[in-house]
Amino acid sequence: MSRLERKSETKMVPVPSHSIVPERDVNKAPILECSHLGIDFGGLTAVNDFNLTVGRTEIAGLIGPNGAGKTTVFNLLTKVYQPTRGTILVDGKDTHGMNTVQVNRAGIARTFQNIRLFDKLSVEDNVKIGLHNQIKYPMWSGIFRLPGYWKKEKLAHESAMELLHIFGMEDLANHRAGSLPYGAQRRLEIVRALASNPSLLLLDEPAAGMNPSETADLMENILKIRDTFHIAIMLIEHDMSLVMGICEGICVLNFGEIIAKGTPSEIQNNPKVIEAYLGSQKKEG
Amino acid sequence: MTKLRHMKKSTRTSFFTYGLVIVAFLIIQILRGTVGIGSLLEGQLIPICAYIVMAVSLNLVVGISGELSLGHAGFMSVGAFAGCAMANGLQNLVPSEPLRLVIAILFGALMAALAGFLIGIPVLRLNGDYLAIVTLAFGEIIKTILTNLYIGVDANGLQASFVNDTTDLAEGGIALIKGPMGVSNTSARISTFVAGFILVMVALIVVFNLVNSRAGRAIMATRDNRIAAESVGISVTKYKLMAFTVSAALAGAAGTLYGCSQITFSANKFDFNTSILILVFVVLGGLGNMWGSVIAATALTILPEALRQFSDYRMLVYAIVLILVMLATNSPAIRSFFLRIVRGGRNEDGPSRSAKKEAAK
16 A cells, blocks of 8 residues: 555646546657547436546546446447547547457457456466467467467467466466455456556456455556556556555546546536435545 | 477378378278278268268368257258269260369369358357257258259250159250259269279368368367457357358368269169268267368278178177277277377477476466
């Protein structure tokens, strides 16, 4: 926790799209710009008029009560669902008509609320699958074990180990992913997502099921990932100590609509948020 | 042995399987050279090799790619017809039998791969049971097409007709495919047991090397979790199609090997029952378990011949044995016993207690 106590709140400044980004990112093109994003399921509007700008190295938080549409926003960003309305710009590129695979190549990687690992494969293979589009060689090279195979496999092994090192998981490389304890599975999902070399990492409840000391470690690691890879991270989380501790810009969602955006202290003192999310009497933080 | 333990588990499994096949081949060759193995088994050697290749290739689709295919015999028949027609057509041009067999097998594999690719495009848009039923239908379509196909070659070139035989071959022409009569191998039967053994080894090497490569990991990723695979940029359709096509190519090669070992065969040989039989090999051997497929294919091909002494009750005994073996291999106690033998007495499934504690921190 020591580092977090020392950390003062990042200064957030407005950008032309009426959003705020950290001051250090203001002269760089934002990594993500959503405007008027929305989706209907039949007659139900799950997300409506979602506008958000995420700076190049920002850690952004997406919070809201259960069923507010947070995971739906992630599914829209990664094109698991195609949006009904609005545009998503990733690194300035419109993702209209793209599918999940193309969005990943454009720079978005994610983890899942209900863990989705390749359970039967080893931890190392899970990370190597994440490296799929980073270290490439043709199928023939693999079948006939051509020199390219050995060279690229060695590279993939080294990269996988380097990535696993972030969470100190090198020792688990040969274990089956499905046999890992819960917390380690969550961490492996983050490593796998990082392996696909994203510029925006989406974390869906990364601290779910973790105890306070594990959560504190996770916070350190999220900051470390941002500082090492210089990427933006957007996370959905119910653990307020994590959200308020590391997020620079926070966006609060309720019934599919944004009810507040701002820095952690602004969100904590916003009466609308307190009423809708944190409860009308008690203030958490 | 200590060196073996330091190898990756996948490498050890593949070496074990290669060793198994090589040892079995050597034993049979020595027996054939000395005391003989009996005419019944002698006649079964090439079909056994063909069925092993079929089982291994189907295991790539069912076990590794995770899609149930019920039309695998269709690709075998494409390979058998294309390959044997090629072998018969080339008999004046290429006098060397082994060379002709190699060309025939490559051609059969190519044609089956093409069929697999074309069928895979629509089929792999489906999932689960629907995919299984559609592959069944495509298997039947292939059978019907081949039953109605007439192809002949003479001095004027290739002639083909459909449904009715309108090929009018000049003097010295060869009818390569004769509709319901199928293919008759006009020359000597060119398949040999050695060729069969080599094909089995090639099939195993192709499948093992594919599985332990970037493409193989992508195929298994789409099997284990489609959404997660897409989220890291793996195109699911592409890799399912890749597994399906490679599998069809191997099935085509097996078909040519089988076809060229027969005096004559027709498309009816490769019907739904054959597809199911191959699926039985795969399920009995274990999904994704290649050496299991090898043993299951061998045992279940020999069994009906070995049971000839039961005459009328032969297939009944066969069915009972099949049920008993399925029950036995499905029992956790027996399964863990075999796993212990294969893994050399070590349980590698989960992390050790200390490693788990470390990770939980």
